[in-house]
Amino acid sequence: MNETDLNKKENIQVVTRFAPSPTGFLHIGGVRTALFAWLFARQNEGEFILRIEDTDKSREVEGSIEHIKKSLSWLGLDWDYGPEKPHDEWGSALQSDRLDVYKKYAKILLDKGLAYPDPYTAEEVQEFREKAQAEKRPFLMREHRPETFDEWDGTKPLRFKTPTIKRFEWTDAVRGSLSAGEDALDDFIIIKADGFPTYNFAHIVDDEEMAVTHVMRGEEFVSSTPKFLSLYEALEIPVPILVTLPPIMGPDGKKKLSKRDGAKDLLHYNEDGYLPAAMVNFLALIGWNPGGEDEIFSLDKLIEIFSLDKIQKSGGAFNEEKLRWMNKEYLSKQSDEFLVEYISDVWVAGASNRPDNAQLAKLAPVMLERVHNKVEIKEAIESGEYDWVFKSPEYETDLLKWKKDTSAEASLPRLEKVLPLIETADYLTVDTIKSAIWDYAEEEGRGEVLWPLRVALSGSERSPDPFTLAYVLGADEVVARVRSAIDKLS
RNA sequence: GGUCCCAUCGUCUAAUGGUUAGGACGCCAGGUUUUCAUCCUGGAAAUCGGAGUUCGAUUCUCCGUGGGAUCACCA
Numbered sequence: 001m002n003e004t005d006l007n008k009k010e011n012i013q014v015v016t017r018f019a020p021s022p023t024g025f026l027h028i029g030g031v032r033t034a035l036f037a038w039l040f041a042r043q044n045e046g047e048f049i050l051r052i053e054d055t056d057k058s059r060e061v062e063g064s065i066e067h068i069k070k071s072l073s074w075l076g077l078d079w080d081y082g083p084e085k086p087h088d089e090w091g092s093a094l095q096s097d098r099l100d101v102y103k104k105y106a107k108i109l110l111d112k113g114l115a116y117p118d119p120y121t122a123e124e125v126q127e128f129r130e131k132a133q134a135e136k137r138p139f140l141m142r143e144h145r146p147e148t149f150d151e152w153d154g155t156k157p158l159r160f161k162t163p164t165i166k167r168f169e170w171t172d173a174v175r176g177s178l179s180a181g182e183d184a185l186d187d188f189i190i191i192k193a194d195g196f197p198t199y200n201f202a203h204i205v206d207d208e209e210m211a212v213t214h215v216m217r218g219e220e221f222v223s224s225t226p227k228f229l230s231l232y233e234a235l236e237i238p239v240p241i242l243v244t245l246p247p248i249m250g251p252d253g254k255k256k257l258s259k260r261d262g263a264k265d266l267l268h269y270n271e272d273g274y275l276p277a278a279m280v281n282f283l284a285l286i287g288w289n290p291g292g293e294d295e296i297f298s299l300d301k302l303i304e305i306f307s308l309d310k311i312q313k314s315g316g317a318f319n320e321e322k323l324r325w326m327n328k329e330y331l332s333k334q335s336d337e338f339l340v341e342y343i344s345d346v347w348v349a350g351a352s353n354r355p356d357n358a359q360l361a362k363l364a365p366v367m368l369e370r371v372h373n374k375v376e377i378k379e380a381i382e383s384g385e386y387d388w389v390f391k392s393p394e395y396e397t398d399l400l401k402w403k404k405d406t407s408a409e410a411s412l413p414r415l416e417k418v419l420p421l422i423e424t425a426d427y428l429t430v431d432t433i434k435s436a437i438w439d440y441a442e443e444e445g446r447g448e449v450l451w452p453l454r455v456a457l458s459g460s461e462r463s464p465d466p467f468t469l470a471y472v473l474g475a476d477e478v479v480a481r482v483r484s485a486i487d488k489l490s
Numbered sequence: 491g492g493u494c495c496c497a498u499c500g501u502c503u504a505a506u507g508g509u510u511a512g513g514a515c516g517c518c519a520g521g522u523u524u525u526c527a528u529c530c531u532g533g534a535a536a537u538c539g540g541a542g543u544u545c546g547a548u549u550c551u552c553c554g555u556g557g558g559a560u561c562a563c564c565a
Contacts, residue, residue: 021565056564122563129562138492138561157563175495183493183561192563199565223494223560246496247558253501254557285514289503293513312503314496315558322502322515332528370527385526402524438523447524454525462526 014046022064025265050082273374393459411452456485
């Protein structure tokens with residue numbers, strides 16, 4: 001290879017695609033595939049295509065395309081060509097718009113004598129299948145190839161006539177050298193009776209037309225790769241680089257994550273308060289990792305460090321615990337403004353027990369320290385954990401008893417001492433409140449002073465510290481609550 | 491069942507012939523200004539089994555075992 005060739009090789013325009021069928025929402029598994037393909041394209045300053053494989057009208061679900069687009073956009077994955085962005089040369093990225101293209105390629109096979117109309121009815125095919133099973137041998141349609149057939153008029157399915165039955169060996173960017181024998185080869189349908197192509201045919205035609213260089217997909221396609229290879233040969237088109245991604249397994253690690261087994265719509269995670277950056281980071285680390293001990297990567301960083309050779313071969317379980325942790329990591333880096341907005345979303349607008357904006361701003365960092373997502377915030381609110389914000393606490397007098405004391409009454413003189421301190425304190429920040437009380441607390445014993453004060457303000461066994469409570473509540477309310485506690489004990 | 495693939499703590503993974511097999515999540519314990527939480531420190535926790543190659547296998551080979559994928563006019 002001379003220098004020119006080398007340069008040419010390096011200058012190859014990388015093109016990847018994500019090609020979902022519009023049969024519903026996208027879940028973690030599908031999106032991870034999209035993420036890897038996108039990362040690779042962006043890293044190589046190539047193109048990323050969103051191709052919609054809508055060749056099965058019966059399975060199509062209304063609104064899926066919009067939903068898929070929303071899901072990718074949420075994560076920050078953009079596409080250069082998609083269902084609404086056709087390409088100047090190859091046209092639409094929606095397969096149902098491309099029927100003529102598939103016919104053109106079918107014609108090539110027909111002309112070569114490498115395709116034939118299937119003469120059998122579905123029932124007859126089923127009989128063949130059952131007979132083969134009864135005889136305990138593999139069912140192969142190519143054994144029923146008709147010797148002669150009419151010209152294809154488009155009313156019957158068109159089958160690929162596998163030219164040579166042989167063993168195929170190929171290289172997968174992740175799995176390395178793979179091979180499969182003759183059993184993996186058969187005459188498969190390329191155009192259905194309704195005129196739509198099958199996946200097996202359409203994706204090969206489109207990848208060629210769209211100049212896709214790297215095909216990234218799940219391992220479910222490995223076993224049909226010999227069929228694809230056979231088609232590439234028949235069509236005389238080059239095989240793109242095949243990249244088999246490991247499956248994402250369900251939480252039990254046994255089965256591939258699927259809608260059937262409860263895989264959630266990606267956008268549910270948005271509603272539940274997961275940050276797109278956290279989700280991207282989490283997804284990137286299932287089935288891939290850069291090798292070091294860092295685990296927190298921004299999208300830009302991922303573009304920089306992503307590499308095909310670090311993709312795992314075996315499947316990885318979807319661990320929601322780790323996602324929660326990841327989300328908290330990202331939450332802790334957000335601005336106060338963001339967090340106020342974040343929490344504000346959870347409280348139903350206009351509800352009576354909703355803190356005002358000033359209170360929310362004070363509350364945000366305190367609440368976020370205790371939760372991983374919006375679901376947990378909602379739970380905390382509903383369980384009354386933040387009732388102290390808007391109503392005077394109700395509690396048993398005995399709760400005012402510090403654990404080292406014998407009775408709650410021991411707290412009385414301490415609260416009486418605290419009252420003037422907290423009354424005249426500066427409510428500018430948590431620290432200014434703290435400094436008004438701290439010396440006394442040190443002198444008397446921290447728990448002795450702070451526990452009853454905290455209970456007086458929150459009425460609860462668990463809560464943020466008393467200084468924070470006071471800061472959120474404000475001087476008037478604090479004084480009233482401490483007085484109320486003193487009354488209880490008197 | 492045929493074909494193909496995979497195999498390190500419970501989970502995500504690092505280390506590829508030589509390490510006390512490392513990190514993270516989760517779990518447990520201790521500590522940090524009172525409780526909760528945060529934070530810090532520590533701990534328990536893995537190379538599926540058996541042969542072979544080798545001075546030495548987590549790493550290479552083979553055989554088992556286990557798991558997965560696929561065998562559609564679905565993608």
